[in-house]
Amino acid sequence: MEVRRRNPDRTEQVPGPCTVAELLERLDLNPTTVLVIADGQLVTAGTELGADASVEVRPVMSGGAGAPARCHDCGAAAVHEEPRHRSAWCSEHFGDHVERQVRHAIDRGDGDDRRMFSYDDHLLVAVSGGKDSLALWDLLLRLGYRADGLYVGLGIGGYSTRSQRVVEDFAARVAAPRGGVLHQVDLEQEQGFSTPQGAAASARPACGVCGLSKRYWFNRVAVEHGHDVLVTGHNLDDEAAVLLGNVLRWQDGFLARQRPVLDAGADNQVRRAKPLYRLSERETAAYCVVRGIDYVVEECPLVDGNTGVANKDLLDELERRSPGIKAQFLFGFLDRAPQLWPRSSDDVELVACHGCGMPTPRPRDEHPPRCAFCRQQDRVLDALPVH
Ligand code: SF4
Ligand code: ZN
Numbered sequence: 001m002e003v004r005r006r007n008p009d010r011t012e013q014v015p016g017p018c019t020v021a022e023l024l025e026r027l028d029l030n031p032t033t034v035l036v037i038a039d040g041q042l043v044t045a046g047t048e049l050g051a052d053a054s055v056e057v058r059p060v061m062s063g064g065a066g067a068p069a070r071c072h073d074c075g076a077a078a079v080h081e082e083p084r085h086r087s088a089w090c091s092e093h094f095g096d097h098v099e100r101q102v103r104h105a106i107d108r109g110d111g112d113d114r115r116m117f118s119y120d121d122h123l124l125v126a127v128s129g130g131k132d133s134l135a136l137w138d139l140l141l142r143l144g145y146r147a148d149g150l151y152v153g154l155g156i157g158g159y160s161t162r163s164q165r166v167v168e169d170f171a172a173r174v175a176a177p178r179g180g181v182l183h184q185v186d187l188e189q190e191q192g193f194s195t196p197q198g199a200a201a202s203a204r205p206a207c208g209v210c211g212l213s214k215r216y217w218f219n220r221v222a223v224e225h226g227h228d229v230l231v232t233g234h235n236l237d238d239e240a241a242v243l244l245g246n247v248l249r250w251q252d253g254f255l256a257r258q259r260p261v262l263d264a265g266a267d268n269q270v271r272r273a274k275p276l277y278r279l280s281e282r283e284t285a286a287y288c289v290v291r292g293i294d295y296v297v298e299e300c301p302l303v304d305g306n307t308g309v310a311n312k313d314l315l316d317e318l319e320r321r322s323p324g325i326k327a328q329f330l331f332g333f334l335d336r337a338p339q340l341w342p343r344s345s346d347d348v349e350l351v352a353c354h355g356c357g358m359p360t361p362r363p364r365d366e367h368p369p370r371c372a373f374c375r376q377q378d379r380v381l382d383a384l385p386v387h
């Protein structure tokens, strides 16, 4: 059979017939980190693949075989199974399962059981062109929320060009008919440097420079356009990997802030929420396939220096050995966090930045407050060659 692999894109011939589980074993792949698509359909571990099948093995960026599975809700052939839930679903009921998880996250918020947002709130979804953020925008609009999108152009060559195209296409085809508006910020135009230029000029890791710029523009655009909540596509794998990093170094300040919903701490700051925290990367990728959402499968070429990737790999291996361990780790933390790391332990007084007016912690000395974004911009623009 012909097997298409991604990152890098290549095709190889594998002798068939065999089941999906056998194919992944031959390719030495961890089944929890990929989706298998045969002749355009998602297939589960026990599905038999013919000798002439055309198969795509798609990584989902995270860094049991038996008889073919049946849908938990209706008994039809399943397209996706989740060992964590010991369940499988057909396309229609898998979509329902994903919506239920998001509904639960929005209504119960976090360990405090507070609602993330209501139908009165105007949401801004940070969309990158990847599976999580597009699935999230789709889900929020389907659930009837008023949700706009924000795409930040990072200037990372062909990767950014393709991401922007995918986001614009989704916005026109899916979001606009349901009232969702796409906002865009181009980093080079708005702040004077792209992510690669900023990283080179400041000699700092690209993800650090990029993350600071993105967080800044997400909040600023939300404030300027009157949105109540900034919503991001962080999923269960992202949050579990961040938690592992925070626990390994016992970073109390970060642990106190690692919540699925964070209130605004000052004027010019909006609430932030992560409604996908109960869904794995495999589930959001499968959701996109089932709903026909085109997303950028390739990884950002600058991700190499990102330490979160190693933590994701470790958790993937643990999940392969004990399905459900990631969710137990994250949800167990969220249940306990309000007592162990009360919100008040993290209260920092925020004041307006002298440069841009956005919130920043009050400085300890008498200097005028200047936020991390403005300080980064000063450093980078000073170091960049004058055009
Ligand atoms: Fe930015 Fe790093 Fe993510 Fe690439 S991997 S988009 S550089 S944060
Ligand atoms: Zn079904």
Ligand code: ZN
Binding pocket: 353, 354, 355, 356, 357, 358, 370, 371, 372, 373, 374, 375
């Ligand atoms: Zn500032």
